[in-house]
Amino acid sequence: MTPAELSRTVLHAVRRAVDEGELSVTVPERAVVAPPGPGGCGDYATNVALQLARAAGRPPRDVAEVLRARLLDEQRFADVVVTGPGFLNVSLHSTASGDLVDEILRRGRRYGHTANGFSGIVLKIYCRAEVRAVVVTDVLARLARSQGDIVRVSCTGRPAPEWTSVLGADITTRGPRVLSDRSVTVDPVPAPLDPLPLGRDAARWALLHPAAHDRPKIPGDHLVQRESNPLFRVRYAHARTRALLRNAADLGFHPEPGPVSAAEALLAVLGDHPRVVAATATQHTPDRLARHLVTVADAAMPLFPAVLPVGEEKPSAAHRARLALAEAAGTVLAGGLSLLGIDAPDHL
Known part of the structure; x- marks a missing residue:
């Protein structure tokens, strides 16, 4: 549950x-x-x-x-x-944690997306041709579509083609023209400098992680591999889950959802992921999802040292359950980063 x-x-x-x-x-x-x-x-x-x-x-x-x-x-x-x-x-x-992990692994990166089809909402998003506004609009459209909404975008001015080719910001309106019953205007504090030199992942994180009223940090060390860097912590935690799966396969065992002790904090934030995605979509706050992914990564890290057997220890049901929980955490991180338009590499 x-x-x-x-x-x-x-x-x-x-x-x-x-x-x-x-x-x-x-x-x-x-x-x-x-x-x-x-x-x-x-x-x-x-x-x-x-x-x-x-x-x-x-x-x-x-x-x-x-x-x-x-x-x-x-x-x-x-x-x-x-x-x-x-x-x-x-x-x-005792089966509750296994049920949650099983659901996450079954849904994959779409865990947190609606499974009910069209929500009945047609959302119109207005933005201006400024790089942060366009990237935020791209993410808000992704989030709204994940909840079953139809999205129409109207941009004042002409976005630079590099915002699509380099940053992956796609604000193309899809589908037939229909009347919208909800609208939102995207007008965050503009980027102080051109984020393109940061590259796609670092630039998008720099523009999305701060709240709309905060100034983005550009240039920044968003890809520097150190613990104080939140994007690194999120992507490192995901990469660790992939490494654990590879190492477990080498040892001849695979994930199997089941009860996991001393993992309440991680299970709580994983279980809360659908609510966070839905609230982020409704409140138009991509920074909320970014912060949530940092919380998931920080909650997952203490689990990793106990996933693999040590020394002559044989893989047990507890190891398989912890491996499945680690895989579920990695799945949530990858799915959340995907909604933000950011890559989740298997190796760092």
Whole structure:
């Protein structure tokens, strides 16, 4: 179960409590689900009971107990515990991590994309012929299409051909002309210098990683191989997953999704990936996806030393499960970079 699925399940529990007269509140649009904080337990925690307590006119722990009973009725959780002032802590069955990894590997780089076809939304994007605006528009179009939207682009002025040939920024409108029901104007702080000398990957990261109101760092050391460089960390983590798969094949074993201990942080950010992609597309903030990929890379790195057997140790089910989780992390990183128009090399 992903955090997004768990959030929907929590909201369903709230709705049931309201329908059955145990709570008198407005069902919120979203329940925040995250790894447990200090004093918490289990796989995920939510503060929805604290969020609803005032409107319900009841102590948060009372609200939490009402929701706990309904979550346990779902029979999808190993346990649900109330901690602190009213946090709900959920423990998933041991197969949950394997199910998430299996879903990621099955969907591949399209994990996080909608599987429901046309969303019913036609989005019109307006931009001007400035290099950062054009690159951001290209990514926003990719993100919107990943969520099933039809995208129309209107650019004021003529983009330089090098922005397509070198940077891969394609703002071509595809498909028949249809009326748009949503629109967005892309107008980030312009690039202070020509990013073309950086090359495609570094230039796109330089233009996309900062928030729209921040000035891009050009020139920059976006491809320098050191830990302080976020793009390097993302691409290095992906390359490590590919190396682990090659090394495991040499040792005669392959990934097999299953339970993985001490990987809650990584599983949480992988499970959150579809929500982040959807929110990035809806809020038109490619920097959010870039930061999320850095978080995934940083959460994945502690797993890697335990993936392969050491010395005379034989590959076990735990090794195969950790290898599958590493492959899933690499898949999410590659898919996210692809949405940003950035390459994910197998070797660095």
